[in-house]
Amino acid sequence: MVVIAGSRHQSVSAPVPPGLDPDRVPQVLRVVLVRHAGAAPPGAGVAADQPLTADGMAQADRLRWLNLFDLATGFYAGPEARMVGTLAPGATSRGREVVPMAALAETAAGGWLPDDRFAEVIGRYFAHPDIVPAPGWEAGSVAAHRFGAQLEALRASHPPHVNRDRAVPGVVVVSTGGRVAIAWLAFCLGWSGADAKRAWRRLRNPDIAVIDLPKGEAARLVIPFGTLET
Amino acid sequence: MAENCSPLQSQPDAKGEFFRLVAEQGHYGGRTFPTPTRQGLYVCTPGGTTLGALNTRDAGPLLEMLQTALQRWDHLAVHATSEAPGGYDRFRPDRYPHGGLVLRAIARDLPREVDTRVDDWRKIAWNLDYAWFTREEASSLVPDPARPGATSEASPELVRRLGRFHLRDFVRGEPAPWPADALREASLASVVTGVSADRTTVSLHGRIRLVAEFRWVRQGDGEAHASPCSFDATLSGEAEWDRLTGRFVRFDLAASGPRAGTQQYNNRPDDLGPAPMAVVFELAGDTPRDRTPPHTFLHAQYFGEPA
Numbered sequence: 001m002v003v004i005a006g007s008r009h010q011s012v013s014a015p016v017p018p019g020l021d022p023d024r025v026p027q028v029l030r031v032v033l034v035r036h037a038g039a040a041p042p043g044a045g046v047a048a049d050q051p052l053t054a055d056g057m058a059q060a061d062r063l064r065w066l067n068l069f070d071l072a073t074g075f076y077a078g079p080e081a082r083m084v085g086t087l088a089p090g091a092t093s094r095g096r097e098v099v100p101m102a103a104l105a106e107t108a109a110g111g112w113l114p115d116d117r118f119a120e121v122i123g124r125y126f127a128h129p130d131i132v133p134a135p136g137w138e139a140g141s142v143a144a145h146r147f148g149a150q151l152e153a154l155r156a157s158h159p160p161h162v163n164r165d166r167a168v169p170g171v172v173v174v175s176t177g178g179r180v181a182i183a184w185l186a187f188c189l190g191w192s193g194a195d196a197k198r199a200w201r202r203l204r205n206p207d208i209a210v211i212d213l214p215k216g217e218a219a220r221l222v223i224p225f226g227t228l229e230t
Numbered sequence: 231m232a233e234n235c236s237p238l239q240s241q242p243d244a245k246g247e248f249f250r251l252v253a254e255q256g257h258y259g260g261r262t263f264p265t266p267t268r269q270g271l272y273v274c275t276p277g278g279t280t281l282g283a284l285n286t287r288d289a290g291p292l293l294e295m296l297q298t299a300l301q302r303w304d305h306l307a308v309h310a311t312s313e314a315p316g317g318y319d320r321f322r323p324d325r326y327p328h329g330g331l332v333l334r335a336i337a338r339d340l341p342r343e344v345d346t347r348v349d350d351w352r353k354i355a356w357n358l359d360y361a362w363f364t365r366e367e368a369s370s371l372v373p374d375p376a377r378p379g380a381t382s383e384a385s386p387e388l389v390r391r392l393g394r395f396h397l398r399d400f401v402r403g404e405p406a407p408w409p410a411d412a413l414r415e416a417s418l419a420s421v422v423t424g425v426s427a428d429r430t431t432v433s434l435h436g437r438i439r440l441v442a443e444f445r446w447v448r449q450g451d452g453e454a455h456a457s458p459c460s461f462d463a464t465l466s467g468e469a470e471w472d473r474l475t476g477r478f479v480r481f482d483l484a485a486s487g488p489r490a491g492t493q494q495y496n497n498r499p500d501d502l503g504p505a506p507m508a509v510v511f512e513l514a515g516d517t518p519r520d521r522t523p524p525h526t527f528l529h530a531q532y533f534g535e536p537a
Contacts, residue, residue, distance in 0.1 A: 021451040024263065024452070025263055026262050026263050028262070030259065030260045065281075065302040065306050066306075067255050067256060067279075067281055067282055067283055067299075067302070165264065165450055166261060166263065167261070167263045167264075168261045171259075171260075210254060212260050222254050222260070223251065228251075228255075228277075228279055229277045229278075229279045
């Protein structure tokens with residue numbers, strides 16, 4: 001049972017409410033996709049997994065006040081400290097924990113690159129998602145696939161919320177890095193490489209998008225990155 | 231701010247987009263079943279971050295939601311946009327009847343000799359709506375010349391709109407407009423009862439009788455439903471017309487009588503009647519709240535245009 005500010009929603013697995021045929025309930029998973037809050041920048045000799053900065057922690061704390069998180073029955077993140085830290089205040093304040101998952105990690109990269117070299121590699125990453133853009137990197141399509149497969153696996157644990165006469169999607173909040181987030185969105189929504197790169201360049205820390213995943217149907221982008229005040 | 235969410239759920243302009251942004255962060259975000267409605271109460275920042283959302287008739291949960299939203303505002307407002315709103319290229323024309331007759335409509339049940347209603351909100355329910363009439367339609371209720379005893383019949387368009395779109399049983403919810411052939415009897419007349427230097431007072435009386443069977447399929451389980459509905463309303467009231475401005479300065483009209491039946495969204499399945507109901511009309515102000523459009527004004531025939 002999920003309590004939403006006075007309205008009680010039952011899991012679809014609970015006894016069927018009168019007047020509602022469970023076979024008609026659309027099986028939709030809503031993903032609140034969060035690009036992580038501010039973390040220490042990468043650099044030569046700096047470990048890739050940097051925690052949130054003080055500003056980043058303040059940003060993460062603000063996220064917890066979003067109504068958008070109220071319907072979530074799960075908070076998931078890549079295993080990196082900045083991903084988990086971004087959702088921790090929002091999850092904890094709702095009596096939940098952030099579950100780190102390797103499949104939700106940022107796209108693997110083979111170590112730090114200087115700016116001009118990084119720009120070249122990231123361009124290839126989005127323009128040619130089926131190839132490995134640089135040694136040690138993960139191809140965009142590979143990253144998008146393992147990320148999407150993990151979200152699909154979450155569907156069973158987060159069925160639609162159903163009460164006596166209505167149903168709303170199951171909701172999960174997922175924090176990850178910008179590269180994999182955009183690669184996955186580009187795959188789901190059919191973006192071109194140029195569109196994906198443009199979307200990645202516009203990302204903020206943190207940033208939020210909302211995507212609905214109807215089972216067996218195309219994904220729907222409900223709220224794009226860059227829309228909500230974060 | 232009060233808005234009719236139905237058109238905003240798909241309205242292709244900035245207003246619709248803003249509503250959808252707010253609603254998708256709320257209690258019905260992503261809802262498609264059994265309907266895609268986003269009705270409810272929302273609190274948001276000017277930039278569209280939702281701070282609280284709920285669909286309830288109960289004061290307790292609403293108060294709780296408002297307090298939560300206020301707490302959230304304290305934490306998020308510092309980050310909220312301070313930009314002035316941009317221009318608004320409205321999708322639909324402004325149909326507010328400037329210079330015409332704008333009425334506030336209030337519907338409620340009347341006392342019953344034998345009351346079998348459930349003893350909860352349904353027993354004390356009442357609801358608000360607005361009714362819009364043009365200046366020309368309004369003036370049809372004023373006899374010319376204005377002398378005591380002179381009479382006038384309201385324009386057919388005024389009576390038609392009043393009956394089909396405003397004598398609905400909206401005490402508990404949202405009924406559809408009556409179909410055109412539901413109007414079995416429709417009259418509203420005025421009699422001059424007083425004349426002063428600038429003003430004409432008229433009494434109003436008439437009868438509007440509506441009968442129709444409403445049918446719907448419950449989307450939750452595909453079950454078909456039908457209900458014979460009726461409202462036999464006796465109209466009675468008084469109004470005062472300012473001859474200098476050509477506007478009513480007072481307008482009080484009651485439509486009361488037995489109603490029967492239920493519709494899909496008016497919460498009457500447990501109270502099919504016949505039972506007494508009244509819809510009363512009074513002049514609305516012109517504050518933004520009082521410019522709320524009538525609930526059914528987007529219906530193709532509200533203003534009498536062809537379907």
